[in-house]
Amino acid sequence: MLDVSQQSVAYLQPVMITAAIVCALLAAGLLIWYLLRRPPLDWRTKILLLCGLGVLPIGTAMMGNAATFKHTQERAFCGSCHVMGPYLEDSSDPTSLSLAARHGRNEYFGKQNCYACHQDYGMYGTVMTKVGGMRHVWEYYTEYHAYTLDQAREKIHLRDPFTNANCTGCHSMNNPGWRGQPDHAQLLDELLDAKVSCLGAGCHGPSHPFSKDPVPPPSAEDAGGAR
Amino acid sequence: MKVGFPSQEKALRAASVAALVALALMVWSFLDPSPLAMVVAMSVGQGLGTLSLLLFLGVVAVDIVRNRGSKPE
Numbered sequence: 001m002l003d004v005s006q007q008s009v010a011y012l013q014p015v016m017i018t019a020a021i022v023c024a025l026l027a028a029g030l031l032i033w034y035l036l037r038r039p040p041l042d043w044r045t046k047i048l049l050l051c052g053l054g055v056l057p058i059g060t061a062m063m064g065n066a067a068t069f070k071h072t073q074e075r076a077f078c079g080s081c082h083v084m085g086p087y088l089e090d091s092s093d094p095t096s097l098s099l100a101a102r103h104g105r106n107e108y109f110g111k112q113n114c115y116a117c118h119q120d121y122g123m124y125g126t127v128m129t130k131v132g133g134m135r136h137v138w139e140y141y142t143e144y145h146a147y148t149l150d151q152a153r154e155k156i157h158l159r160d161p162f163t164n165a166n167c168t169g170c171h172s173m174n175n176p177g178w179r180g181q182p183d184h185a186q187l188l189d190e191l192l193d194a195k196v197s198c199l200g201a202g203c204h205g206p207s208h209p210f211s212k213d214p215v216p217p218p219s220a221e222d223a224g225g226a227r
Numbered sequence: 228m229k230v231g232f233p234s235q236e237k238a239l240r241a242a243s244v245a246a247l248v249a250l251a252l253m254v255w256s257f258l259d260p261s262p263l264a265m266v267v268a269m270s271v272g273q274g275l276g277t278l279s280l281l282l283f284l285g286v287v288a289v290d291i292v293r294n295r296g297s298k299p300e
Contacts, residue, residue: 017257024250031243041235046287049239053246053283057253057276064253064268071260080261137266 013067020063027056073115075104081140083152087114087208099207117166117207153211164194167204238286242279249276 030052039045071077079088090096091104091113104113144152171178173191178184183203190196199205206212249272256268 020257021254024254028247028250031247035240035243038236041239041286041290049243049283053242054280057246057250057280060250060253061273061276064257068256068260068265072265077260077262134266134270137262141263 013070016063016067020060020067023056023059023063027052027060030056073112075111075114078114081137081144083140083144083147083149083156086149086153086210090208090210098209099204116170119166162197162199164191164198167198168194235286235290238282242282242286245275245282246279249273249279 030048034045034049034052075088075091078084087100090098091101093101094105096102100113100117103116104110109116144156147155173179173184179188184191187196191198197203197205199207252264252268252272252275256264256272
């Protein structure tokens, strides 16, 4: 019954998703029983309906949220809207030298690299960012869906400027190797106060070179300032 | 016996149907976790589910208040 393909949440979180579906089936059983039998509203019916309308569906929603939350961090999920295709392709290309792709190779978060760098907004985290992620999907289906890839590259940009905290959450700025790097050393105070961006020409930008390039395709020359 | 019974039952039947739709949407999003399914499940699905629970709680509250009020009379 479960579709256990590589893309399915059931593949990633089998136990949680199975439990969520079992809750849903039990709840559905109770509700169908109520609809067909039309029992009077005595205390027994109230308790059964409390399970069918309250406890069990809440269980489904909570376990489902927990499981799908993981799934939405996957690069493949980000790339499933076609306008993100080139980003997905670039990050999955083992020869790409873009900064994003170079963050897509380690075992720890390589498969969730979009999330790793873009997690302060969008699809992730708290209720607020969940709402933000819904906006992305809404905008996709109302607007970007019809875009060609060229239009998408031209029109889709970050809503808020990228903050250094998105990089420094991992790159702590505290290690000797990092501090010894001449540009870092020279700008240390500004970097620690986030007055100077990690991105930009001569530093670590752009992360997705092809998205800034008026002419396709993504070239391997722009290494995004690897140091 | 009770005056409000038919509408009470109607409300609970509506809540049950809404909850069934909500559950179906949620299960759909587990089996086909595309962004569209996910967003529909999390908005329409969880919204309907919440509404159905509120409807049920409302009916039960009215029922309790009514039964309490009818006894002294």
